[in-house]
Amino acid sequence: MLDSKESTNKDGLLVYFNLTFDEELNDSGNGFKAVVPRSLIRRVMFACHGHPLSGHAGISKTIHRTKQIYYWPKMSRHIRVYVRSCQHCQQYKPNQSKKRAAPYVPHNMTYPWETICVDLCGPKPNAKGNLKWILVIIDQCTKYVELFPLAVASAKKIVEKINEVSCRFGHPAKIISDNGSQFVSTVYKEFCAKRNITMAHTSTYTPTL
Ligand SMILES: [Zn+2]
Secondary structure (H helix, E strand, O other), rough: OOOOOEEEEOOOOOOEEEEOOHHHOOOOOOEEEOOOOHHHHHHHHHHHOOOOOOOOOHHHHHHHHHHEEEEEEOOOHHHHHHOOOOHHHHOOOOOOOOOOOOOOOOOOOOOOOOOOOOOEEEEOOOOOOOOOOOEEEOOOOOOOEEEEOOOOOOOHHHHHHHHHHHHHHOOOOOEEOOOOOOOOHHHHHHHHHHOOOOOEEEOOOOOOE
């Protein structure tokens, strides 16, 4: 049984009226596509994707290419599955997925103030005394927080404040920070080296700890 869009052309080929998006816009093709019998679907997909001249194009390109000449029910779905399971593509095509951050590895700690995190917030709108930065110091174990308003976010000032807190609670074994210029500066590095503190930097793609 033929549906309203199906017909046979003068050579007896079953065709289906299925305009592609381009044909709809520029009116260049007649829109009739050869209907592929079920037994030939895999061969057609091979011709449009896996054949050396087809170049193993991606899913949307293969669908677009196939739809220009052929039609069969649920063709997009079939092509998607075919391209995804193409062995050649899996073996030789580079991974197109977006780069993601590595999975979070918890920082081990056994006692309070062993590991602390430092970060800068700001610049905020100026407060009294031109204070526009907030230095945040958090103990990883207890989540105790110390905040310091700063006028300048210099490494010297940050070291001074970490030292102030450390004088109250003891020097931490490890400080975690981002890769901000202050935390990779010589002043900061020297401070950590002198007190035998391990510096840890969060990776570029992991904005939160
Ligand atoms: Zn392929």
